[in-house]
Amino acid sequence: MKDSVLIVGAGPVGLALALALKGSGLTPTLVDARPAGSENEDQRVLALAHGSRQTLEKLGAWPKTGWTPIEAIHVSQRGGLGRTEIRATEQGLPALGYVCPAATLTRCLAARAAGEGILVEQNCFIESSTANADHITALARDGREFDAQLLACCEGGTGSQETGLIRHDYAQHALIGIVTAQSPHQGVAYERFTPEGPLALLPFGGDFALVWTMSAEEAQRRLALADRAFLAELQNAFGTRARFLAVSGRTSFALALQARLNPVSERKAFLGNAAQTLHPVAGQGFNLALRDVWTLAETLAGAADPGEASLLARYAQARRLDRFSTVGFTDSLVRLFSNDDPLLRHLRGAGLFALDLFAPARKFIARRMIYGARAWP
Known part of the structure; x- marks a missing residue:
């Protein structure tokens, strides 16, 4: 049958x-x-x-x-101006x-x-x-x-x-783990773009779930770091919007399309x-x-x-x-x-600044991520 x-x-x-x-x-x-x-x-x-x-x-x-729940997403880039925040409300x-x-x-x-x-x-x-x-x-x-x-x-x-x-090797690894911050995350997720790759912190219970992309060599080096040294490097890459106290469950995997x-x-x-x-x-x-x-x-x-x-x-x-x-x-x-090209850095900053000023564009990006192509007219 x-x-x-x-x-x-x-x-x-x-x-x-x-x-x-x-x-x-x-x-x-x-x-x-x-x-x-x-x-x-x-x-x-x-x-x-x-x-x-x-x-x-x-x-x-x-x-x-x-x-x-993710109530807001804060988007920024390291080493450049421009940021925006998309809110559920x-x-x-x-x-x-x-x-x-x-x-x-x-x-x-x-x-x-x-x-x-x-x-x-x-x-x-x-x-x-x-x-x-x-x-x-x-x-x-x-x-x-x-x-x-x-x-x-x-x-x-x-x-x-x-x-x-379609194939593409990004020559990157994702380093993941659970990070405890000094202050409550208040439902805010962070997507921070750095020259070595995106760094995401997602609200997860009372902590953050970390997804940090970098080269394979850097992933292995950072996995081997003591917690205190790892958190110092994470803090340097992320900035001061959150202060990190502890990390657990670190591991990594290769990234490819x-x-x-x-x-x-x-x-x-x-x-x-x-x-x-x-x-x-x-x-x-x-x-x-x-x-x-x-x-x-x-x-x-x-x-x-x-x-x-x-x-x-x-x-x-x-x-x-x-x-x-x-x-x-x-x-x-x-x-x-995922690069440090000066021209692209300025263009990215201008784009994030414009997105922050233009609510219809933020709505379009949000709906695209939430519903896929169904969000399109």
């Missing part, structure tokens, strides 16, 4: 897709290479736009607790976004999926798949076979030998990191993935054959503008702001 959709990856993207498809009248089955309970080991912190909260609420999977919203542990969100989604009777096969690594006229067969490493009308790949990046990809030109192939759809991996600047990765999830579910709603080529082509076309504009937006921010 064939399932409607086989979803590879039971992380937050795969679970959200399963719930969205279940509400569309399809029969999703989830497989995951990890053992049960592995979501508790996920140390990531997600920045969820207000639009993503609305989607998760529609799925019945918004966590009741554990998240911190100016946009008529309770918050611009929310900071939530990935593990908390995954547990909420998993509980909701279990309540809907959605099956999850753990310890199941899919090694290959073969598309046929009316179905696709996926073969797991342990010999298990799965037949479905559509295979949705929701985890794992793109292969190094694959074609049809990889995006599929076409997020579908024969009886396959790619979502989440399997479709695009973005730089963390502006926190757009998971929010873009969730918009992919919702559009795919809407496109396939009630379909007798969710793997039909015309349906998948329609989905790819519907997501084209949002996907590529978001890829371009994040990539441009990194390229324009």
Whole structure:
């Protein structure tokens, strides 16, 4: 017996897709290479736009607790003039976004999926798949076979030998951790552009979640620093808008852009990191993935054959503008702001100053980050 959709990856993207498809009248089955309970080991912190909260609420999977609202975003650049602040009140919203542990969100989604009777096969690594006229067969490493009308790949990046990809190595690492400040953050997130890369501080409980981009060599050096020396360098890069007292949980990972030109192939759809991996600047990765999830579910709603080529082509076309504009937006921010070019520094300062004076421009940027291309006229 064939399932409607086989979803590879039971992380937050795969679970959200399963719930969205279940509400569309399809029969999703989830497989995951990890053992049960592995979501508790996920140390990531997600920045969820207000639009993503609305989607998760529609799925019945918004966590009741554990998240911190972002009420304002303060944007500045080190070594240059110009700053701006985007506030939720100016946009008529309770918050611009929310900071939530990935593990908390995954547990909420998993509980909701279990309540809907959605099956999850753990310890199941899919090694290959073969598309046929009316179905696709996926073969797991342990010999298990799965037949479905559509295979949705929701985890794992793109292969190094694959074609049809946008690729760029930023030659940067993201150093992440939890930072305690002297004064309450009051719901303010900071995005500070420095010559070595963006430095973001997100309100997280009573502390800040740090995402600091730099070269691989600097990341390794700073990971090895004692806390006091690390905080001194962070303070120097950030400035005086907050005073830092403690840091914990430091680690780092490499940053690169990889995006599929076409997020579908024969009886396959790619979502989440399997479709695009973005730089963390502006926190757009998971929010873009969730918009992919919702559009795919809407496109396939009630379909007798969710793997039909015309349906998948329609989905790819519907997501084209949002996907590529978001890829371009994040990539441009990194390229324009991660340098110390004097001319660009002055132009950036002028742009931030103009943005601070022109409320309609701030509203446009805010809505673009919150809702994606839906914000455009």
